[in-house]
Amino acid sequence: MKRMAVFVLGVLALGVMVWARQNALLINGAGASFPNPIYSKWFDEYHKKNANIQFNYQSVGSGAGIKQATDGTVDFGASDGPMNDEQLKAFQDKRGSGILHFPTVLGAAVPTYNIPGVTAVLNFTPDALAGIFLGKITKWNDPAIAGANKGVNLPANDIVVVHRSDGSGTTYIWTDYLSKVSDEWKNKVGKNTSVNWPVGLGGKGSEGVTGLVKQTPNSITYVELIYAAQNNISYGTVKNSSGNFIKADLAGVSAAAAGAAKDMPDDFRVSITNAPGKTAYPISSFTWLLIPAKIPDAAKRDAIKGFVKWMLADGQNFAEGLSYAKLPKEVVEKEKKAINNIQ
Amino acid sequence: MGSRSFASRLRDGDEIARLITMVFAATVVLITLLLVYELWTNSALARAKFGFHFFVTRVWDPNIDQYGALPFMYGTLVTSVLALLIAVPLGIGAAIFLAELAPPRISDTLQFFIDLLAAVPSVIYGLLGVFIIVPLMRTVIFPGLNKPLGFMPFFKGPSYGVGFLTAGIVLAIMVIPYIISVSREVLLSVPRDQREAALALGSTRWESTWKVVVPFAKTGILGSIFLALARALGETMAVTMVIGNTPTISASLFSPGDSIASVIANQFTEATGDLYLQSLVGLGLVLFLMTFILNGLARLLILVTTQRGSGVPT
Numbered sequence: 001m002k003r004m005a006v007f008v009l010g011v012l013a014l015g016v017m018v019w020a021r022q023n024a025l026l027i028n029g030a031g032a033s034f035p036n037p038i039y040s041k042w043f044d045e046y047h048k049k050n051a052n053i054q055f056n057y058q059s060v061g062s063g064a065g066i067k068q069a070t071d072g073t074v075d076f077g078a079s080d081g082p083m084n085d086e087q088l089k090a091f092q093d094k095r096g097s098g099i100l101h102f103p104t105v106l107g108a109a110v111p112t113y114n115i116p117g118v119t120a121v122l123n124f125t126p127d128a129l130a131g132i133f134l135g136k137i138t139k140w141n142d143p144a145i146a147g148a149n150k151g152v153n154l155p156a157n158d159i160v161v162v163h164r165s166d167g168s169g170t171t172y173i174w175t176d177y178l179s180k181v182s183d184e185w186k187n188k189v190g191k192n193t194s195v196n197w198p199v200g201l202g203g204k205g206s207e208g209v210t211g212l213v214k215q216t217p218n219s220i221t222y223v224e225l226i227y228a229a230q231n232n233i234s235y236g237t238v239k240n241s242s243g244n245f246i247k248a249d250l251a252g253v254s255a256a257a258a259g260a261a262k263d264m265p266d267d268f269r270v271s272i273t274n275a276p277g278k279t280a281y282p283i284s285s286f287t288w289l290l291i292p293a294k295i296p297d298a299a300k301r302d303a304i305k306g307f308v309k310w311m312l313a314d315g316q317n318f319a320e321g322l323s324y325a326k327l328p329k330e331v332v333e334k335e336k337k338a339i340n341n342i343q
Numbered sequence: 344m345g346s347r348s349f350a351s352r353l354r355d356g357d358e359i360a361r362l363i364t365m366v367f368a369a370t371v372v373l374i375t376l377l378l379v380y381e382l383w384t385n386s387a388l389a390r391a392k393f394g395f396h397f398f399v400t401r402v403w404d405p406n407i408d409q410y411g412a413l414p415f416m417y418g419t420l421v422t423s424v425l426a427l428l429i430a431v432p433l434g435i436g437a438a439i440f441l442a443e444l445a446p447p448r449i450s451d452t453l454q455f456f457i458d459l460l461a462a463v464p465s466v467i468y469g470l471l472g473v474f475i476i477v478p479l480m481r482t483v484i485f486p487g488l489n490k491p492l493g494f495m496p497f498f499k500g501p502s503y504g505v506g507f508l509t510a511g512i513v514l515a516i517m518v519i520p521y522i523i524s525v526s527r528e529v530l531l532s533v534p535r536d537q538r539e540a541a542l543a544l545g546s547t548r549w550e551s552t553w554k555v556v557v558p559f560a561k562t563g564i565l566g567s568i569f570l571a572l573a574r575a576l577g578e579t580m581a582v583t584m585v586i587g588n589t590p591t592i593s594a595s596l597f598s599p600g601d602s603i604a605s606v607i608a609n610q611f612t613e614a615t616g617d618l619y620l621q622s623l624v625g626l627g628l629v630l631f632l633m634t635f636i637l638n639g640l641a642r643l644l645i646l647v648t649t650q651r652g653s654g655v656p657t
Binding site: 060061062063064066067086087158160165166167168189190191192193194195196197200201202203204208211212215216 | 402403404405406407473477478481501503504505583584587588589599601605608609610612613614615616
């Protein structure tokens, strides 16, 4: 009898929970997978503070996020690369109003390699990286690499380039950087979430490319900083626009953002690869929330605005614990003003 | 039967059973038609823009919106053919042993393991490929084949471990259980008197197996091969893990390549732009077409070979 009562109570409690959940305002989002860990954390924390608001985020990839936001199947999107003019126009045409970009945190891509006998941290110049990924620098002891690594005994072996085979925000950052530092790359390959690679092997996902590099002697690839940090993968430094070799860390990424903050356009669609600043890490990028400028549902509009406000203040404190770089102050201030553009 | 009214047949339940099972059967056709319809309409842009050139273009570049299926078709075909070249002799040999020569207890035990193999998810085979076959390929098989045979284009280097042959081997391992399972069943179902008749005519055990039982079961064995081919053509995960994901057309078996299923899986989620997406759907249509044509050829092959007279009832 007692057991029965506990059971009934349990069912009742569950029912109340489900009912409460259903009564919460549900806001759907979809997009980039790179910031998914921190977005999940944010939405969870925000729900704890505001029990009546529930965010549901699907990390389906930046491309799908943009598409779903444009189709209106989600309330907001998220992307590792800003939407291009064509995509903005498509959104405007379809929905009759614009879409706003809100930077949330920053990430970076780092070069990692496997050269038997070389344990030193290698320095990479922009020319060396572009040359390697264009297939023009084919040996590890090429002067373009060796020149920046005096004292390291580089072998005369062929370089094996490894890149992502799946579309990814990391590839976008990497090719965006190469497009900035090499005209040949810009004209021949360009920037995108997946490109027509001149050379190399493709691996699926961060684990795919690192797996290939671990196995293949004399190989090189790129991964997200957060992935390298979490998996203890060593990586090289990259020469920034001030001529310093920078080993990527959160401070260097934030410095790149601060360097770009002065010239931040009003729509926040800015690439901060090869940003100015003595300590700026050159292969850094914002990741964005894509929020429609017009949200007819007042409750949803207020909830989204409230979340963005919180994300820019308290939310930023969660970033570094999860290996993301915080937004610089200047950007936060600018974004706070931009929240009013959501109507 | 024919004179009975519909109502009485309905009361019997015969008609109900007929209707229900017919609906089930019809769904198969319906799903196939729906699939083709979806693939066709959702690739309209790509078909209009590229037309037949889609089949012969080698470039796949989202930045200039230029898409061609040729390297992916090549990769799909080469890996599947390699897989069958390896899997068919092994699979049929094993099936003959299990059905004809092995003691029943061993045969049943082994069959248990084979069924187990068939149920392993493809990502596990992919991992097997990445951790065992890829290094083996680079350090042992490639040097072993390249040194004596490197003058032939098939065995030219360099080898990164990943590539057509690696994908072919992984696919072969994946499809062998299908070939063994189905072929063994077919061989076991060959009537006893066929064997006895052959033995009575003075043939040895092997002669009765090879000249009577196997030809009798030929249709079923071919069926198992086509099941294997279909699986190999469409396999995604395991292939993408070991093929190198580079859209190249090279005669060398050690060259990295790409397949239709793997490029769709790789690029679909991040594909932006209508033409890009529709070209990926177009690739799906091409894969469907390839499967369709190969299946048709297979049927034709069965028809031709059985007509030549092997005593197989068709």
